[in-house]
Amino acid sequence: MKFVIVLVWAFILLFPMLGIEGGRFVWDRVLKVMAVITAAGMLVLIYHYFLKGLSFRPKTFDASTKYRPPRKLLIGLGLAGVLALPWIADNYTCDIAINVLIYISLGLGLNIVIGLAGLLDLGYIAFYAVGAYTYALLNTNFGVPFWLALPVGCVISAGVGAFIGYPTLKMRGDYLAIVTLGFGEIIRIVLNNWDSVTKGPNGILGIKAPGLFYPVVENGSIAFAHLYLKNLIWMYYLILAIAVLIMLAVYRLNTSRIGRAWMAVREDETAAELTGIHTTRMKLYAYMLGAIFAGFAGAFFAAKVRYVNPSSFIFLESALVLCIVVLGGMGSIRGIIIGAVAIIVLPEMFRGLALYRMAAFGGAMTAMMVFRPEGLLPAKRKAQEVEMERKTANIS
Amino acid sequence: MLSVEDIHTYYGHIHALKGISLEVKEKEIICLIGSNGAGKSTTLMTVNGILHPSEGRILFLGQDITTLPADKIAGLGITQVPEGRRILPRLSVEDNLEMGAFLVKDKKEIRKNRDEVYELFPLLAKRRKQQGGTLSGGEQQMLAIGRALMSKPKLLLLDEPSLGLAPLIVEKIFDIIRHINESGTTIFLVEQNANMALGISGNAYVMESGIITLKGPAKDLAKDEAIRKAYLGED
Numbered sequence: 204m205k206f207v208i209v210l211v212w213a214f215i216l217l218f219p220m221l222g223i224e225g226g227r228f229v230w231d232r233v234l235k236v237m238a239v240i241t242a243a244g245m246l247v248l249i250y251h252y253f254l255k256g257l258s259f260r261p262k263t264f265d266a267s268t269k270y271r272p273p274r275k276l277l278i279g280l281g282l283a284g285v286l287a288l289p290w291i292a293d294n295y296t297c298d299i300a301i302n303v304l305i306y307i308s309l310g311l312g313l314n315i316v317i318g319l320a321g322l323l324d325l326g327y328i329a330f331y332a333v334g335a336y337t338y339a340l341l342n343t344n345f346g347v348p349f350w351l352a353l354p355v356g357c358v359i360s361a362g363v364g365a366f367i368g369y370p371t372l373k374m375r376g377d378y379l380a381i382v383t384l385g386f387g388e389i390i391r392i393v394l395n396n397w398d399s400v401t402k403g404p405n406g407i408l409g410i411k412a413p414g415l416f417y418p419v420v421e422n423g424s425i426a427f428a429h430l431y432l433k434n435l436i437w438m439y440y441l442i443l444a445i446a447v448l449i450m451l452a453v454y455r456l457n458t459s460r461i462g463r464a465w466m467a468v469r470e471d472e473t474a475a476e477l478t479g480i481h482t483t484r485m486k487l488y489a490y491m492l493g494a495i496f497a498g499f500a501g502a503f504f505a506a507k508v509r510y511v512n513p514s515s516f517i518f519l520e521s522a523l524v525l526c527i528v529v530l531g532g533m534g535s536i537r538g539i540i541i542g543a544v545a546i547i548v549l550p551e552m553f554r555g556l557a558l559y560r561m562a563a564f565g566g567a568m569t570a571m572m573v574f575r576p577e578g579l580l581p582a583k584r585k586a587q588e589v590e591m592e593r594k595t596a597n598i599s
Numbered sequence: 600m601l602s603v604e605d606i607h608t609y610y611g612h613i614h615a616l617k618g619i620s621l622e623v624k625e626k627e628i629i630c631l632i633g634s635n636g637a638g639k640s641t642t643l644m645t646v647n648g649i650l651h652p653s654e655g656r657i658l659f660l661g662q663d664i665t666t667l668p669a670d671k672i673a674g675l676g677i678t679q680v681p682e683g684r685r686i687l688p689r690l691s692v693e694d695n696l697e698m699g700a701f702l703v704k705d706k707k708e709i710r711k712n713r714d715e716v717y718e719l720f721p722l723l724a725k726r727r728k729q730q731g732g733t734l735s736g737g738e739q740q741m742l743a744i745g746r747a748l749m750s751k752p753k754l755l756l757l758d759e760p761s762l763g764l765a766p767l768i769v770e771k772i773f774d775i776i777r778h779i780n781e782s783g784t785t786i787f788l789v790e791q792n793a794n795m796a797l798g799i800s801g802n803a804y805v806m807e808s809g810i811i812t813l814k815g816p817a818k819d820l821a822k823d824e825a826i827r828k829a830y831l832g833e834d
Contacts, residue, residue: 460701467698470687477647477681479673479702479750 210241285443289436297435301507303547304442305500310527310539311446311453312496317525318533319462320489321469322372323380325521326387329367330494332394332516333360334501339407339511340400349413353502360498361491363390368490372483387521394513406512413441413506438507445503449496450536456492457534465489530571600625600785601646601677601754606655606665608638608645615641616652617809622802623754623787628780630788630796630817632830633806639789640682642806643756646787647679648672659754674702676753680760684743688732692723695731695742699749709749716745719775737768744775754785761792773799793830797821805830 289297309331316324337356341347347355371382394401401407412433419425432441456462464485467475476482505511523546531542549567601623608616615638623629631639644650646657648669656665664672678699687695696716700709717724720741726734731742740760747755757776761769769792777799780786790796797803797817805813805826813820820826 460704463694463698464701466690466694467687467701470689471685473649474681474685474687475698476649476669477673477679477685478699478746479670479678481668481670 210244289439294435297439299548299551301435301439301442303543304439304446305504306524306527306543306547307446307540308442308449308500308503309497309524310531310543311449311536312493312500313524314528314534314539315453315456315465315496316489316493317528318535319457319465319469320486321465322486322489323376323383324490324493325380325384325518325525326367326390327383327493327497327524328516328518328521329387329390330360330364330497331501331504331520332390332513333363333494334498335505335511335515336394336401336407336501337498338502338505339410342410342505343407346411349411349502349506353499356502357495357498360494360501364491364494365487368487372486372490384518384521387516387518391513391516394516401513404513406510408510410505410509410511412438412509442503442507445499449499452496453536457536461485461488526568530568600660601787602658603642603646604656604658606642606645606652606657608641608650608652610641610650615809616645618655619806619809619811620655621804621811621814623785624802625785626780626783627801628776628786628788628799629802629804630790630800631804631806632790632793632796634791634830636808637806638809639806640758643679643758643787643789646672647677647756673750676751677756678747678750678752678754679756680740680743680747680758682758683762684736684739686731686734686739686742686746689730691728691730692734692742693727695746696723696749699746702750712749712751716748719748719778720745736764737771740764740768740772741775744772744779748779748784752784754787755779757786757788759790760788761790761795769795793826794821 288300292300309327312330313324313327316322316327334356337359338347338349338352341352341355342349367383367386371379371386374382395404397403412431415430415432417430432438464475464480465488467478467480468482468485472482475485504515527539527542527546529542530545531540532538545567603619603621605618605620606616607614607618619638619642621629621631621642631642633639641650645652648664648667648671651666656663658664659672659675659677662675664675667675687698690698693713696713697709700712703709703712717727722738723741723745726738731739734742744757744760760772760776764772773795776786776788780799788796788800797820800817803815803817803820804811805820813823813826
């Protein structure tokens, strides 16, 4: 039933974008797109019920009785597909894939701050900017190579994270959100106006791509040759490696002591403190770690585009990353991957709609809030939480 | 073990504790009783470091802990079961318990402590995957106590464990408190339910608007005319 409502709604939403062209209606295009959406929706629904049917068992709390596709196989297939992508896709697709991976890294970092520690951060992109500018400045001024600038960028991002975190972490909820929002803007404005260092709105040109030394045998002795990873394919593998690294880190963190401490802080600060958790320090850790991941992504961004300017780090970007986290499902790695794909790829697909694509985007986000407040693929814990809130709402 | 010496605590401008002194000896149960707003919870909060006294000092095992932050004090072996239980409602029973073991770094020890808690509260073992918030009040209190025991505290502070529970459950909880004490944990109990509290305690203190008005062995206080009138509902 809901599905039909969504369809009608999608129709109303998409109609002005697809149907009106040059002052007249173009019905066939609308119908075609609607047909595709309907078919896709049906497929998802069928898949959903199919899985449900398979997993139907007497109700127990033992999760192992639930049907699960063999996990290793899925991961293997996914990995193979991801590795093969640059060889089978064109440059345009590859570029978008790189973008998606950048945003996955950012989303996972922000997820630590918001999803695990429960601190609403609206200025997250500032750390991304710090990472990018660190590499840009170090490289253009001192010729520091990427691999050295990467850890330096992380340290500086973490430092900035701690610097902003320390005075603000006494605030909660909305107030924290406002302060972080302001902080994000401050960083951008500083970058924009500090002409002598950052060259202001002109940005920094001539950043070198990351290099790689590889051994070659020359006249019987081994020498090292240097190769700049300028190629899009190399960039793709580099960001893939970074994203996978971050994924592994987040996966481990989720079940670690610190991860649990973050959740406790999110749930009830006083109770957390009474069990011996240094709550301020935990929040600082969350901030710093989130900042480090953003710093990674930022340094990569600068190395890939080989040009940075402040307009890459506007508030909209923070909002976009936040959307990824919320859309995908807070606290879930899979969810964030899906979220990043959706947020980056969908607008690309709607590029033909030009100005309207952001409206479609907003519509999709609103639909999410109505129909799946826990996100597309929420973390198990989070899904339970939303479910429980519904139940308690029903009772009261 | 714990000695509180003439502490004064303020909530902003409100002078909540006006010179409280008390003594907790190793392996005993002491209770602090009094009516609403007397300052019982404030006393506990000052001991565990959420609040800090403006005057006086607090010694634990000979160490001055007056100005230590809450997490350090927890690290020394003082754990509190907070008023109103304050379990983490959206995490599972097991996650809640593991939370309590935050200070224990050894995984084997955590597992051992958890099994002991499950032994003490078989009900929790049955509900280990359930969310804390879906438990009944009594079960939540058990979970809160279990969580506090996960760090193997030397001194357990209990703030109104009987709050909002049915009389039968209250008796069960107090049985468990006695049991915990018998296995070697010192207990500092704050209660409004004076009858139950005096029943299991060795020494007792009575508090009224920020000062201690009476103290002595719980048995004697339970016979005291004034107490019977004020807290035990007799006339």
